Structures are given as structure tokens and as C-alpha cells.
Amino acid sequence: MPKTNPLVKICGLTSEEQALQVAKLGANAIGIISVEESPRYVSAEIKKKIFKTLENFYPKIDRVTVVQNCPIDLIIKNFLGKPSETIIQLHGDEDIDYCKKIRKYIPNIGLWKAFRIKTEEDIDKIKPFEDFIDAILLDSWNKETYGGSGKKINSIYLKNLQFNKPWWLAGGISIEWIDEILTEIKPDGLDISSSIEISPGYKDIKKTENIFKFLKGI
Numbered sequence: 033m034p035k036t037n038p039l040v041k042i043c044g045l046t047s048e049e050q051a052l053q054v055a056k057l058g059a060n061a062i063g064i065i066s067v068e069e070s071p072r073y074v075s076a077e078i079k080k081k082i083f084k085t086l087e088n089f090y091p092k093i094d095r096v097t098v099v100q101n102c103p104i105d106l107i108i109k110n111f112l113g114k115p116s117e118t119i120i121q122l123h124g125d126e127d128i129d130y131c132k133k134i135r136k137y138i139p140n141i142g143l144w145k146a147f148r149i150k151t152e153e154d155i156d157k158i159k160p161f162e163d164f165i166d167a168i169l170l171d172s173w174n175k176e177t178y179g180g181s182g183k184k185i186n187s188i189y190l191k192n193l194q195f196n197k198p199w200w201l202a203g204g205i206s207i208e209w210i211d212e213i214l215t216e217i218k219p220d221g222l223d224i225s226s227s228i229e230i231s232p233g234y235k236d237i238k239k240t241e242n243i244f245k246f247l248k249g250i
């Protein structure tokens with residue numbers, strides 16, 4: 033039996049207009065990419081603007097900033113005080129010490145850690161992080177990019193996963209795969225990006241709507 037419907041994060045938004053459209057459709061979390069190498073990169077200034085608008089109109093939606101191997105001092109400097117995001121998603125090779133420092137210096141923000149899965153051993157490496165993060169995000173491993181590749185994790189590694197923290201599945205999630213995800217993989221959340229894009233950072237709102245309708249069983 034599938035567990036209750038998973039939460040949905042739509043990631044890689046680049047405009048206020050699309051962020052509001054996706055929020056209206058029912059997203060539980062909206063992600064913005066603060067990784068300069070990404071074609072979905074959004075500057076700090078624009079990100080703040082988008083998140084402020086979201087906070088005003090949809091305060092319950094999590095606002096997720098995605099970073100990748102960013103120097104810890106910079107993270108602490110940028111996110112101290114009254115940050116516009118509710119979650120930092122670490123999408124690089126950050127270690128446990130890095131997570132502990134974020135916890136210590138910016139305790140008012142949620143911390144998600146992405147793990148890129150290439151082999152079964154990559155799953156085994158997650159456990160020690162669990163006490164220092166709020167959620168686990170599993171994404172596929174890719175040579176060219178750390179995220180947003182549209183590539184799936186080998187499903188062999190996704191059977192009977194058990195973590196002590198909520199976990200999100202990412203990597204090539206499209207409407208065609210969701211049924212299997214709900215019945216066999218059963219994550220707490222779905223993180224979706226490139227399958228609903230017209231071009232990197234620009235979402236197809238109709239495709240996005242179809243995903244939410246599918247999940248609601250409409």
C-alpha cells in the first residue's frame with residue numbers, strides 16, 4: 033500500500049511569476065539554485081525578492097536555497113540574521129562537520145543534505161549525518177553536474193529504504209514514474225525539476241499542474 037501522498041518540492045525556479053504559479057498549484061517547497069555553474073542560477077538579490085513574495089502570499093511553503101560546496105564562512109555570513117529562506121539544501125560534498133557548523137551558527141534554518149547515489153555504499157554513508165540534518169535528499173550521481181540532470185537513481189538502491197529523518201527522492205522524477213515511486217519506493221517527498229521544464233529554469237506550468245492533479249487523483 034502506498035503511504036499518504038508525498039510532499040512536493042519544485043526546484044530550479046528563476047522568476048517570481050513562476051514561483052507564484054507553482055505555489056498556487058500546491059507545492060510544499062520551492063527551490064532556488066544558488067550555484068553559479070548551474071543554468072538555473074539565480075542571484076542572491078533576485079532570490080530574496082522571489083522568497084519575500086512567496087513568504088507574503090504563501091507563508092507555509094518552504095523556501096529552499098540550494099548550495100553546492102560553498103565556503104562555510106560565506107554560508108554563515110549570508111544566512112545569519114533574518115534569512116529569506118526556511119531551508120538550506122546542501123547539494124555538494126559537504127561533510128558532517130560542515131552540517132554541524134550550520135546547525136551551530138544558523139540554528140533557525142532547516143538543513144537538508146543531498147546525497148548523490150552511484151553505488152550501494154553511497155546509501156551506507158548517510159546514517160552518520162542523520163543527527164545533524166532535518167531531511168535527506170537522494171539524487172542521482174552524474175559526471176557533468178551535481179543536480180538538475182534529469183537522471184534517475186538506479187532503482188535497485190531505492191528498495192526498502194529506512195531513515196530516521198524524512199527523505200526526499202530527486203533525480204529525473206516525471207509523471208510517468210510517480211505511480212511506481214508511490215507504491216514501491218515511498219519517499220516522504222518528491223523533488224522535481226527538469227522533467228517539467230521548457231528550458232533550464234523555465235517551467236512548463238501545464239506539465240507541473242498535471243503532476244499535482246495526478247497526485248490528487250484527479
Ligand SMILES: O=C(O)c1ccccc1NCC(=O)[C@H](O)[C@H](O)COP(=O)(O)O
Nearest residue numbers: 043070179180181182202203204225226
Ligand atoms: O538544478 C540544478 O541546476 C542544480 C545544480 C547544482 C546543484 C543542484 C541542482 N539542483 C538540485 C535539485 O534539488 C534538483 O531538483 C534535483 O537535482 C533534481 O533534478 P532533476 O533530476 O532535474 O529533476
